[in-house]
Amino acid sequence: MSRSTGLAGRSPRWAPLLIVGGGLALLAGLDAALTLAGLPAPVGSARLAVLHGPLMVLGFLGTVIALERAVALRTTWSLLAPALLGAGALALVLLPRPLLGRLLLVQGMLLLVVVYLALWRRNGDLLVAVQALGAVLAAAAALLLTRLEVATVVPLLVGFVVLTIGAERVELARLAMPDGARRTLTAHATGLTGAALTAVLWPVTGGRLLGLSLLLLTAWLVRHDVARRLVRTSGLPRFAAAALLTGYSWLGVAGLGLVLLGSPAVSPAGYDIVVHATFLGFAMSMILAHAPVILPAVLRVRLPYTAVMWGPLVLLHVTLLGRVLTVAAGTTAGWHAALVGNVAAVLLFVAVAVLTAVGARRRPSGRARHTPRPSPAPTTEDHAPACLP
Numbered sequence: 001m002s003r004s005t006g007l008a009g010r011s012p013r014w015a016p017l018l019i020v021g022g023g024l025a026l027l028a029g030l031d032a033a034l035t036l037a038g039l040p041a042p043v044g045s046a047r048l049a050v051l052h053g054p055l056m057v058l059g060f061l062g063t064v065i066a067l068e069r070a071v072a073l074r075t076t077w078s079l080l081a082p083a084l085l086g087a088g089a090l091a092l093v094l095l096p097r098p099l100l101g102r103l104l105l106v107q108g109m110l111l112l113v114v115v116y117l118a119l120w121r122r123n124g125d126l127l128v129a130v131q132a133l134g135a136v137l138a139a140a141a142a143l144l145l146t147r148l149e150v151a152t153v154v155p156l157l158v159g160f161v162v163l164t165i166g167a168e169r170v171e172l173a174r175l176a177m178p179d180g181a182r183r184t185l186t187a188h189a190t191g192l193t194g195a196a197l198t199a200v201l202w203p204v205t206g207g208r209l210l211g212l213s214l215l216l217l218t219a220w221l222v223r224h225d226v227a228r229r230l231v232r233t234s235g236l237p238r239f240a241a242a243a244l245l246t247g248y249s250w251l252g253v254a255g256l257g258l259v260l261l262g263s264p265a266v267s268p269a270g271y272d273i274v275v276h277a278t279f280l281g282f283a284m285s286m287i288l289a290h291a292p293v294i295l296p297a298v299l300r301v302r303l304p305y306t307a308v309m310w311g312p313l314v315l316l317h318v319t320l321l322g323r324v325l326t327v328a329a330g331t332t333a334g335w336h337a338a339l340v341g342n343v344a345a346v347l348l349f350v351a352v353a354v355l356t357a358v359g360a361r362r363r364p365s366g367r368a369r370h371t372p373r374p375s376p377a378p379t380t381e382d383h384a385p386a387c388l389p
Contacts, residue, residue: 011071015079016299018067021086025059026350028093030343037339051092053150057157057279058105058142059089064287065164066112069119069131071298078115084108102146109139126182127167130189134163137196144200154264154275155199155210161283162214162251163189168290169221169244176226188217203263211258218252236292236305239313243289246317250281253324269327280342281320288313288349295353302360303353312349319345 032052034041048055063085070078088104095101116132119125138160141153170177170185178184192213199206222228222245231241254277257270264274292303319341326334 011074011079012076015067015071016301018079018082018086019063019299021082021089022060022063022067023350024093025055025063025086025089026346028089029055029060030346033339033343037336039336039340047096048093051098053154053157053275054102054105054142054145055089055092057161058109058138059085059092061161061279061283062105062109062112062138063089066108066115068294068298069112069115073115073118075118078111078118081108081111081115084111099146102142106139106142106146109135109142113139126186127171130167130185131164133189133193134160134167137163137193151264151271152200152203154271155196155206158210158214158254158278159192159196161278162192162217165283165286166217166221169225169286172290173224173226176229177224181224184220188213188220192217199263205262207258207261207263211255211260214251214255214258218248218255222248239305239309240289240292243285243313246313247282247285247289250277250285250317250320253277253281269330272327273324276320276323276342280316284316284346285313288316291349291353295357301357303357304360306352306356308352308356309349312345312352315341315348316345 028043028048029052031041031043031045032048032050032055035044035046035049036052063082066085067079067082070081084104085108088101088108091101091104092098093101113132113135116128116135120128120132137156141156141160144153144156166185166189170181174181192210195206195209195213197206199210225244225248227241227244229241230237231245232238233241254274257274257277258264261267261270261274264271288309292305292309295301295303319338323335323338323342326332326338
C-alpha cells in the first residue's frame with residue numbers, strides 16, 4: 001500500500017528518544033506515589049502527588065503504547081502522538097498549573113486514535129479496532145480530567161489498559177488462539193467499554209458490570225493463552241509466561257474487587273486494591289513480560305533475556321501481595337513497606353534493562369548466539385516484531 005505521507009520502511013533514527021518523556025513520567029509518578037503515602041521522596045511535591053494517576057497511566061503507559069504504534073505505522077506524523085503525551089507529562093511535572101499538561105495529554109490521545117484508524121485502514125484488523133476503542137476511552141478520560149477527579153475516570157483508564165494489552169496478547173499468541181478469537185475479543189471489548197462508560201455515570205452498578213466484564217475477559221485469555229504451556233519451559237519463554245499468568249491473576253483480583261465494591265471510590269482500601277491490581281499487578285507485569293521483545297523493536301537496542309530479570313518480577317508481585325493483604329488487614333506499617341517495595345521493583349527492572357542493553361551493545365553479536373530465544377511468532381505489517389508468549 002502506498003503512502004502519501006511519512007516514511008516508508010522504518011521510523012526516523014531519533015524516534016526512540018521520544019521514550020524519554022514516558023520515562024520521566026514514570027519517575028515522577030513513582031515519586032508522587034511515595035509522597036501520597038507520606039513517605040520520604042526525592043522531590044516530595046504535594047502538587048505532583050495529586051497527578052500520580054495521570055502521570056503513570058497517560059504519561060508513562062500512554063507514551064510507550066503510542067510510540068510502539070507509531071513505529072508500527074512507520075510514518076513521521078504518527079510520532080506526534082508519543083511526543084505530545086511525553087510533552088504533556090513534562091508540562092504536568094514542570095509547570096505550576098496542570099491545565100496545559102492535561103490538554104497536551106488529550107491531544108496526544110486523540111492523535112493515537114487517528115494512528116489506530118490509519119492502521120485499521122491498512123488491513124481492517126479487528127484487533128486494531130479493539131485497541132482504538134481503548135484509546136478512545138483514554139482520550140475521554142484525559143478530557144474529563146480537566147474537570148473531574150481521577151477516581152471518577154478510573155473505569156475509563158482501566159478500559160484503555162485492558163483493551164490495549166488484551167488485543168496485543170491475542171495478536172502475539174494467535175497461533176494458540178481458537179478460530180474466531182478476534183470476534184470473541186471484540187465482543188468482550190464492546191461489553192467492557194459499555195461497562196466502563198456506565199461506571200462513570202453510575203459508579204456502583206457500572207463498577208460491578210465492569211468487574212464482571214474483567215473476570216470474563218480474564219478467564220477467556222487465561223484459557224487460550226499459550227503462556228499456560230510455556231511456563232513449563234525455560235529461559236525467556238518461561239519468564240514471559242510467568243509474568244503473563246501473574247498479570248492475569250491480578251486482573252482477576254481487580255475484577256473481583258469491583259464486583260464486590262461496585263466502585264473503587266467507595267472506600268480508600270478498595271480503591272488502592274483495584275487500581276494497583278490493574279495498573280501494577282496486570283499492566284506492569286505485562287510490560288516486564290514483553291520488554292525483551294518489544295523494546296528492541298521500538299528502541300533499536302538489544303535486550304537479551306537474563307535470569308536477573310526474575311528479581312524485579314518476583315519483588316513486584318510479592319510486595320503487591322503484601323500491599324493487598326495489609327490493606328485488607330487495615331495496618332499501615334506493612335502497607336508502607338509494601339509500597340516502597342513496589343517502587344523498588346519498578347526501578348530495579350529499569351536498572352536491569354539499562355545495564356543489560358548496555359552490556360549487549362558492548363558484546364560482539366556472535367557471543368549472544370547461545371542466549372535462549374523463543375520461537376518467533378508471525379508478524380504483520382502493522383505490528384512490531386514479537387515472540388511467543
